[in-house]
Amino acid sequence: MKNIIAKLGVAWFTCLVAMFLFVGCPMNEKSPIGFRLPEGSIWKGKTAFVELGCIQCHSIEGEDLIPELEAPRKVHVVLGGEVTRVKTYGQLVTSIINPSHVISATPKAEFTDTDGNSLMPDFSEEMTVRQMIDIAEFLQARYEVVIPSHAYGDYTYGP
Numbered sequence: 275m276k277n278i279i280a281k282l283g284v285a286w287f288t289c290l291v292a293m294f295l296f297v298g299c300p301m302n303e304k305s306p307i308g309f310r311l312p313e314g315s316i317w318k319g320k321t322a323f324v325e326l327g328c329i330q331c332h333s334i335e336g337e338d339l340i341p342e343l344e345a346p347r348k349v350h351v352v353l354g355g356e357v358t359r360v361k362t363y364g365q366l367v368t369s370i371i372n373p374s375h376v377i378s379a380t381p382k383a384e385f386t387d388t389d390g391n392s393l394m395p396d397f398s399e400e401m402t403v404r405q406m407i408d409i410a411e412f413l414q415a416r417y418e419v420v421i422p423s424h425a426y427g428d429y430t431y432g433p
């Protein structure tokens with residue numbers, strides 16, 4: 275009898291492990307897994323970065339942005355290089371389209387208003403999706419951003 279219980283236990287455990295391997299962890303609805311932008315143009319991204327006025331507050335490590343500003347910036351956050359926080363593709367895009375979600379760089383107070391929101395304006399009305407794709411492509415190279423290596427389509431079960 276003891277033996278059977280032990281065997282059932284092992285079977286149950288194996289089953290759990292198998293379920294975990296096949297189904298994976300229960301996924302958060304807002305998980306970034308599977309998020310992937312189409313390829314963009316670095317050159318167009320650089321143009322959009324200047325045209326949208328990102329250069330009002332940002333310079334980029336090791337990059338000459340034309341035109342250089344004449345007046346000193348009120349807010350200055352250097353993007354790219356080793357000192358920045360953005361590490362993943364998701365973080366990079368989020369910091370562009372939802373800046374207050376991930377506030378970067380210390381000291382925070384310098385870059386936020388009294389409510390703790392980012393001083394970076396909301397570009398979602400004026401930036402086209404194409405510009406966002408190109409800007410992500412342009413900045414990615416400056417950040418050594420990690421792109422998720424898999425998308426939903428890579429997991430196919432059965433026929």
Ligand code: HEC
Nearest residue numbers: 326328331351358359360369373376377378385392393394
């Ligand atoms: C008025 C100033 C301002 C403008 C204009 C602006 N930003 Fe920002 N940006 C900030 C500030 C302040 C931060 C740091 C706080 C934060 O993470 O939101 C920041 C952070 C970022 C970060 C994350 C930096 C990091 O290393 O975590 C990215 C990427 C970025 N901005 C891209 C852009 C792009 C692209 C544009 C133009 C479409 C733009 N910004 C326009 C002020 C600005």
